Amino acid sequence: MKRILVINPGSVSTKIAIFEDEEEKISTTLYHSSEELSKYSTVYAQYAFRKNTIIDFLKKSGLSPKDFDCVVGRGGLLHPVESGTYVVNEKMKEDMMDARYGEHASNLGAILADEIAKENNVESFIVDPVVVDEMVDFARLSGHPMFKRVSIFHALNQKAVGRDTAKKIGKRYEDCNFVVAHMGGGISIGAHMRGKVVDVNNALNGDGPFSPERCGTVPATQLLELCFSGNWTFKQMKEKIKGKGGLVAYLSTNDIRKVLKMIENGDKHAKLIFNALAYQISKWVCKMATMLKGNIDAIILTGGLAHSEQLISLIKERVGFLAPVEVVPGSDEMKALALGALRALRGEEKVKYYD
Secondary structure, three states, X not given: OOEEEEEEEOOOEEEEEEEEOOEEEEEEEEEOOHHHHOOOOOOHHHHHHXXXXXXXXXHHOOOOHXXXXXXXXXXXXXXXXXXXXXXXXXXXXXXXXXXXXXXXXHHHHHHHHHHHHHOOOOEEEEEOOOOEOOOOHHHHEOOOOOOEOOOOOOHHHHHHHHHHHHHHOOOOHHHXXXXXXXXXXXXXXXXXXXXXXXXXXXXXXXXXXXXXXXXXXXXXXXXXXXXXXXXXXHHHHHHHHEOOOHHHHHHOOOOHHHHHHHHHOOOHHHHHHHHHHHHHHHHHHHHHHHHOOOOOOEEEEEEHHHHOHHHHHHHHHHHOOOOOEEEEEEOOHHXXXXXXXXXXXXXXXXXXXXX
């Protein structure tokens, strides 16, 4: 039996889970107040504070770092890497500490995992960080050599639901073709071809359908005119793309439940926006189907928005002709991290090294 500590840092919380092999034994979310976090000038500066909260939680649970066979953390912003389970090394930690490729709370995942693992002289891992890049060369082209399409997406959950769906249909993930739509605050839609995500939209701050908080692909000339109008700062324009775009821009909420309530109360504008969201997701699913030349084992709809039966129904109407549609609501990141570490410990998957 392998006991695994899983650490998933978020902007105002740190999720903790303890697994014994595939079974989750303990799970909790340690919330951090804005007052606590405001003391720190950078994400990395929060490291000691967050580590202490984790150690305190373990003590209250009658555990210590010496009780684990490995520790796995959520992977953050690194240079592009292949999919897989990575051993945390000094190069990786340096890039996270310096925020070399961007600052995000998830950067603390590898650092916390490694420092806690060292107390028991066991290995630490990350699994399928958001910067997994398996895109084929021609998918990177945008239409101008100054602009390159970038792979940043919900790799951890997309890969996990891909493996689960493959198992469900009696095949290996590496032998399947899927279109996977992760639908949350950001929406990423990937073409999975025999175990690799060969094309995907940049779900962080680039193209794709609009989402609860992001505008997705917008008309380029109109965007340029707005940027150079003198009415908006660079920061304000970035917020329109990520944070204040999508449902927030149209309906002043990022909560799909509130949107559905508006529709229930007769709000025709809310219904229009909701239908447009379903249409744009469907359109991007069909775009990714072209990469697979229509040879698709399943279309997988996942993420928080997949809990909405109304949204799923509208998408199914438009994409069901392509392949069977599997619905996997939510995102079990903790289990995906634990299973990645477990595959490494059992030798079922060759671990990789960041350089």
